Amino acid sequence: xxxxxxxxxxxxxxxxxxxxxxxxxxxxxxxxxxxxxxxxxxxxxxxxxxxxxxxxxxxxxxxxxxxxxxxxxxxxxxxxxxxxxxxxxxxxxxxxxxxxxxxxxxxxxxxxxxxxxxxxxxxxxxxxxxxxxxxxxxxxxxxxxxxxxxxxxxxxxxxxxxxxxxxxxxxxxxxxxxxxxxxxxxxxxxxxxxxxxxxxxxxxxxxxxxxxxxxxxxxxxxxxxxxxxxxxxxxxxxxxxxxxxxxxxxxxxxxxxxxxxxxxxxxxxxxxxxxxxxxxxxxxxxxxxxxxxxxxxxxxxxxxxxxxxxxxxxx
Numbered sequence: 001x002x003x004x005x006x007x008x009x010x011x012x013x014x015x016x017x018x019x020x021x022x023x024x025x026x027x028x029x030x031x032x033x034x035x036x037x038x039x040x041x042x043x044x045x046x047x048x049x050x051x052x053x054x055x056x057x058x059x060x061x062x063x064x065x066x067x068x069x070x071x072x073x074x075x076x077x078x079x080x081x082x083x084x085x086x087x088x089x090x091x092x093x094x095x096x097x098x099x100x101x102x103x104x105x106x107x108x109x110x111x112x113x114x115x116x117x118x119x120x121x122x123x124x125x126x127x128x129x130x131x132x133x134x135x136x137x138x139x140x141x142x143x144x145x146x147x148x149x150x151x152x153x154x155x156x157x158x159x160x161x162x163x164x165x166x167x168x169x170x171x172x173x174x175x176x177x178x179x180x181x182x183x184x185x186x187x188x189x190x191x192x193x194x195x196x197x198x199x200x201x202x203x204x205x206x207x208x209x210x211x212x213x214x215x216x217x218x219x220x221x222x223x224x225x226x227x228x229x230x231x232x233x234x235x236x237x238x239x240x241x242x243x244x245x246x247x248x249x250x251x252x253x254x255x256x257x258x259x260x261x262x263x264x265x266x267x268x269x270x271x272x273x274x275x276x277x278x279x280x281x282x283x284x285x286x287x288x289x290x291x292x293x294x295x296x297x298x299x300x301x302x303x304x305x306x307x308x309x310x311x312x313x314x315x
Contacts (some may be wrong), residue, residue: 018211110202199231
């Protein structure tokens with residue numbers, strides 16, 4: 001709550017993994033999520049460890065409300081990499097079946113990484129963090145938002161375990177685009193779905209897009225704000241370069257246009273970040289400063305692309 005009152009900046013706070021493994025696990029989750037649930041603990045640790053080595057984030061999911069699952073549970077691979085966005089679903093009866101998922105096939109364009117996989121699903125998925133044992137605010141604020149979204153898009157909404165940024169609850173991750181929102185309230189459900197349906201973003205709740213560095217996420221956010229007609233898929237990242245200890249120049253492309261966005265990294269004063277924080281800590285805020293067009297073919301030195309931006313990918 002204090003983070004909201006302070007107005008802590010949210011831009012650039014989406015996590016770095018560009019792929020996720022979603023695992024349906026109804027019932028309670030402990031602080032460690034899937035590894036602290038009714039899912040077999042040894043299997044969970046083995047699965048999370050292997051996925052982590054491949055740069056994949058494992059997230060537990062369950063349907064909003066007190067749902068009871070009978071029969072097979074579902075799993076999904078969410079590929080959020082630009083140009084490759086897709087969701088692959090499958091099902092499992094026994095927890096250890098998930099250890100047979102072969103993520104090595106995914107970057108090669110194949111989507112048969114497990115025997116019980118089904119063709120990619122074009123429907124958008126809304127994952128709302130409701131991980132109350134990680135931070136109580138996630139449950140108090142997340143569950144009503146999940147219910148509100150489920151009323152608008154029934155069957156496309158899941159409660160999920162920790163996605164980072166407890167202080168920004170309620171957090172909503174849109175998949176497979178990987179756009180992450182924070183401080184979402186029930187009354188914003190319709191506007192959020194409308195923005196997603198048109199391929200755009202809801203600026204006032206935007207945290208960033210997973211898989212990109214924080215300063216790049218902040219630069220992309222300014223581009224979407226400056227050009228409201230842009231869709232998420234319209235903005236490509238050419239690269240970024242540090243031009244001062246606290247300032248990065250990020251080069252973006254949309255349509256035939258190149259732009260440079262200056263982003264400043266600003267450390268906060270020590271603060272109590274979350275309800276469960278053991279001590280005050282600092283956070284880095286990313287503030288986009290300016291957006292300037294780069295003339296293509298002008299021969300100007302600034303037309304030379306900055307160094308390639310770093311992204312976490314597998315394969």
